[in-house]
Amino acid sequence: MEPKPRPPHCLVFPYTMQGHINPMQNFSKNLVSKGIKVTFVTTKFCLNSFQQFSDSMPVEIISDGFDDGDYASAESQEAYWSKFKRAGSETLTKLIEKLNSTGFTVDCIIYDALMSWVLDVVKSFKLVAAVFFTQSCAVDNIYYHVGKGLIEVPVENRVSVPGLPVLEPLDMPSFVQNPGAYPVALDVTADQFSDIDKVDWVLCNTFYELEEEVIQWMSKQMRFRAIGPAIPLKYLHNEITPEDDTDNGFKPETDSCMNWLNKQQDHSMVYVSFGSLAELDAGQMQELASGIKESKKPFLWVVRASEEAKLPKGFLEETSAKGMVVPWCSQVEVLAHKALGCFVTHCGWNSTLEALSFGVPMVAIPVWSDQYTNAKFVADVWKMGLKVDVDEKGAFKGEMVQHCIRQVMDGEKGKEIETNSRRWMEMAREAVKEGGSSDSSINEFVASLNQLSN
Ligand code: UDP
Numbered sequence: 001m002e003p004k005p006r007p008p009h010c011l012v013f014p015y016t017m018q019g020h021i022n023p024m025q026n027f028s029k030n031l032v033s034k035g036i037k038v039t040f041v042t043t044k045f046c047l048n049s050f051q052q053f054s055d056s057m058p059v060e061i062i063s064d065g066f067d068d069g070d071y072a073s074a075e076s077q078e079a080y081w082s083k084f085k086r087a088g089s090e091t092l093t094k095l096i097e098k099l100n101s102t103g104f105t106v107d108c109i110i111y112d113a114l115m116s117w118v119l120d121v122v123k124s125f126k127l128v129a130a131v132f133f134t135q136s137c138a139v140d141n142i143y144y145h146v147g148k149g150l151i152e153v154p155v156e157n158r159v160s161v162p163g164l165p166v167l168e169p170l171d172m173p174s175f176v177q178n179p180g181a182y183p184v185a186l187d188v189t190a191d192q193f194s195d196i197d198k199v200d201w202v203l204c205n206t207f208y209e210l211e212e213e214v215i216q217w218m219s220k221q222m223r224f225r226a227i228g229p230a231i232p233l234k235y236l237h238n239e240i241t242p243e244d245d246t247d248n249g250f251k252p253e254t255d256s257c258m259n260w261l262n263k264q265q266d267h268s269m270v271y272v273s274f275g276s277l278a279e280l281d282a283g284q285m286q287e288l289a290s291g292i293k294e295s296k297k298p299f300l301w302v303v304r305a306s307e308e309a310k311l312p313k314g315f316l317e318e319t320s321a322k323g324m325v326v327p328w329c330s331q332v333e334v335l336a337h338k339a340l341g342c343f344v345t346h347c348g349w350n351s352t353l354e355a356l357s358f359g360v361p362m363v364a365i366p367v368w369s370d371q372y373t374n375a376k377f378v379a380d381v382w383k384m385g386l387k388v389d390v391d392e393k394g395a396f397k398g399e400m401v402q403h404c405i406r407q408v409m410d411g412e413k414g415k416e417i418e419t420n421s422r423r424w425m426e427m428a429r430e431a432v433k434e435g436g437s438s439d440s441s442i443n444e445f446v447a448s449l450n451q452l453s454n
Helices: 018-033 044-049 077-101 118-124 137-147 185-193 212-221 251-262 282-294 305-310 315-319 331-335 349-357 371-381 398-410 412-432 437-453
Strands: 009-013 037-043 059-062 108-112 128-133 201-204 224-226 269-273 299-302 323-326 340-345 362-364 385-387
Touching: 009 018, 009 077, 018 037, 018 108, 018 128, 018 349, 018 437, 037 044, 037 077, 044 059, 059 077, 077 118, 108 118, 118 128, 128 437, 137 185, 137 212, 137 371, 201 212, 201 437, 212 224, 224 437, 251 299, 251 323, 251 331, 269 282, 269 331, 282 305, 282 315, 282 340, 282 398, 331 340, 331 349, 340 349, 340 398, 349 371, 349 412, 362 371, 362 398, 371 385, 385 398, 385 412, 398 412, 412 437
Parallel strands: 009 037, 009 108, 037 059, 108 128, 128 201, 201 224, 269 299, 269 340, 299 323, 340 362, 362 385
Antiparallel strands: none
């Protein structure tokens, strides 16, 4: 009998942030279900800081040069990135040598687009290079144009980018609007495409139907494939409801959140979260709190421990009968709950795709990075929500937050938004179903890997 061919082995290496780990991990699980062997790669500090790693996928550690999480001790952000590049290249090289010599030969590295230096390591071993973009194709195309010098930064006038509607400066990612405020960030994001012609696959967490025009354009420039939404397929395919899932990795918070959600009527609740990084100042927090309170809707609000001191005095006591404030929750499970009526979000790309995949209408309040562009698309292109006016300093009004919540949940506009949200939810689910656009792209990638090891 012929020996069974070994499965292709991919290392998956996300940048060390929640919004990068989550989609790359979900994508990895999908690859595993299609017969690929995946080893996740991260730093020691990251492994100890994020709860998501507690599942069955093997994890290997490399170093960013700050193994104890002491990156704040780097002289500057430039110094951090340059040390990460040096230590990361060295330790990733050693890891591949170790795996190759112990029978776990590596065939491909799927690496986060923010770490373009990984390509040199991939090429030195003659492996397949697959770069993973965790942001929307629209935002990727903006950075592509910035990297090629085709968009002048800082952006001061309306911008036309192929495949996108005309964008105002305030619709652009903050690194492009105001690069001086984010040293290094613009260089890193614009550098994502510097060696793109040497990459074998460009994978992006989006789906064809959502960003058709811009995906078509990008696909003419590179071997671009939309593989999203990269969120837990078991919920999208209705194999299990989040309430019944005992394997969600966030049990303690989820139990209290789930108990709270279970007590609410269908589509009655507002869920508020600004993701894993965004920081609001005291004024923004005050306006947000007043908008939530005055909407008079039951709510679940994620206020990370580092943000809690900014909550207005007395807010928790005054709203305890109506709402719940938690430091973290299992967001995908919350968004999947039938009590949800509206998501007040910073429009991080994962949050946007997660809300879209569960048909939850949004109230968008972008804070920084790509969130401005995502919010523009949510409100004006996909029409799945409303955008709160945010000025160039990030200020917004509580009355407008309240107004948008009420409009989305009870107003005339809410009906159209609900219909659109349902439509996008169905399209997202179709894309990842067997034979759907994203599923077919993933199968194409998997087939090419299978050819390698046969
Ligand atoms: N998230 C979560 N619980 C929370 C807040 C966020 O699980 O209480 C997850 C969320 O589901 C998403 C990620 O953290 O997958 C945040 O990524 P996103 O791109 O939305 O925002 P970022 O944190 O990068 O700003």
